[in-house]
Amino acid sequence: xxxxxxxxxxxxxxxxxxxxxxxxxxxxxxxxxxxxxxxxxxxxxxxxxxxxxxxxxxxxxxxxxxxxxxxxxxxxxxxxxxxxxxxxxx
Numbered sequence: 001x002x003x004x005x006x007x008x009x010x011x012x013x014x015x016x017x018x019x020x021x022x023x024x025x026x027x028x029x030x031x032x033x034x035x036x037x038x039x040x041x042x043x044x045x046x047x048x049x050x051x052x053x054x055x056x057x058x059x060x061x062x063x064x065x066x067x068x069x070x071x072x073x074x075x076x077x078x079x080x081x082x083x084x085x086x087x088x089x090x
Contacts, residue, residue: 006062007045028053041061
């Protein structure tokens, strides 16, 4: 499994993530609002501004205070590290 820190000690299984998107677009705002009404939102922002919305394969939404690019970079770093370990036979 590929777990990535999305801020404030919150960790997400990136294998279950469909998309990491910017929350500023109107369709994303509507999607988040609908998910809140249906109690499908996990708010991992610690009260800060939402800067990334993670759409999970089970239709849950995770809100993060980190930029989508930062989350993608962290996922890339975890994937690269994992590939190096596999290459060494560990």
